[in-house]
Amino acid sequence: MARGDHHVVSEEGGAPHVPVLLDEVLEAVGATAGETVIDGTFGAGGYTRALLATGADVIGIDRDPTAIEAGQALVDESGGRLRLVHGRFSGLDVHAGDLGRAPVDAVVLDLGVSSMQLDQAERGFSFRFDGPLDMRMEREGPTAADVVNTMPQRDLTRLIGLLGEEKRASAVSRAIAERRKSEPFSRTADLAAVIEKVVGRPSKGKQIHPATRTFQALRIHVNRELDEVVEALAAAERALKPGGRLVVVTFHSLEDRIVKRFFADRSRTRAGGSRHMPEVDVPPATFELVGRGARDPSDEEIARNPRARSAKLRAGRRTDAPARDIDGGALGLPRVAAVEQVGG
Known part of the structure; x- marks a missing residue:
């Protein structure tokens, strides 16, 4: 998935790796010294480096082995406060448990594709550089x-x-x-x-x-990216302690629809009724919304980094209600006929 150094889908070239909505992410996470934060999309380490600066411990996850290898220098600099895991963020609760750090205080997910991947012709993600038609993270x-x-x-x-x-x-x-x-x-x-x-x-x-x-x-x-998003949201719900924060940055409408519906469903406390149909019970809310709706990048950030223009940040705070099963279809996960025949 994407990293804090994200290229938007237009693949504009030439800009450096710049963490998108970094100040807003740090504010929503609210990390302090001694807390444990999962950066589910480590990438070039843009968010992780900033989170370490707050004094928090970080578990960085990335499914791309190249990102994990490149991050070892930051591990060495962290004084033991950064653990890197080669794996998918859909299993972030399992990864945290394996490291003996569950439950955690916050989870950050920055969705999409990394600029590092787009910039490497041999990975086949981009049409800006001719390369093998690959795209596998x-x-x-x-x-x-x-x-x-x-x-x-x-x-x-x-x-x-x-x-x-x-x-x-x-x-x-x-x-x-x-x-x-x-x-x-x-x-x-x-x-x-x-x-x-x-x-x-x-x-x-x-x-x-x-x-x-x-x-x-x-x-x-x-890469089954949207399925991974759904599963990662459920994993974050399982991994977070009461009061823990989930912060998600999206870059296109398919991702944002899933995240928006997840937070709406998980923060709902009542189902609407009418004189013809009484209200029905709903499960206890597992999240409280942080802020009203999505946060967009400022005009100043977009001017500095045009790749940020499509980004949206949504956040929630974990309640003490038990985690629930998740239904990707109800969250707007597209289903493509016979899509699992190839590459699924």
């Missing part, structure tokens, strides 16, 4: 090339339309299916060129490349 399992070369066209249309929110999904999938008959896709630039012919070149001042949405859909699918 863990470097294991089926690649994006496997998806575009073997997924049935109807399912590919649904995948691109739902996970990429691409309005011309049908035309894009048709062009992919037609081209792969003669030659399979293996390179990012090759796929981007085919998509560009269908969607058209970006007009002057347009923010995103025509291939952006399709690449987003493939990346989300290959």
Whole structure:
């Protein structure tokens, strides 16, 4: 998933790794010396470094082995206050338990893809650099090339339309299916060129490349990103002690819809009734909302870091109610027909 040094989906190039909404994240977390905070998306360590500066202990989790390897220098600097775990943040409660640190005081999740990954052509996440059509965060399992070369066209249309929110999904999938008959896709630039012919070149001042949405859909699918978000929210609910804070930064509407609905459901204390239908009991709220709605980056931050413009921060404080089972469908998790055939 994404890190505090996030690139937004437009893949604008040239900017350094900059933690997004850093001040707002630190304020919502409210970490103090001696507390334990989970940074579920360690990345380049932007949030973790700031959390360590508060005096808190940090458990940094990342599914990308490259991020864990690069973070060892920060482990050495931390004086024993940083533990890095190679794994998925959907198991953050298990990771904390294995380290003997559960329950924890706060969890921070910064969703999406890391700028480190986008900047490495060999990882195949970006069309800005020609590279193998890969996109696997863990470097294991089926690649994006496997998806575009073997997924049935109807399912590919649904995948691109739902996970990429691409309005011309049908035309894009048709062009992919037609081209792969003669030659399979293996390179990012090759796929981007085919998509560009269908969607058209970006007009002057347009923010995103025509291939952006399709690449987003493939990346989300290959890495099960939205399923991981749902499972990570449930894991955070299990991991947090009463009064613990959950802080989530999202970068596109699919992620934000899931997080928004999770907090709305978990903070609900009553179900609306009417004279025709009485109120019904609801389970005890597991979170209290922190702030009203989502927090957006300031104009000043967007001016400094254009990649921050689509970010939203939502936060909640854990109650003492028991954790509950979670229903991804009720949270808006998209389901793509036959999506598990390839890359699931």
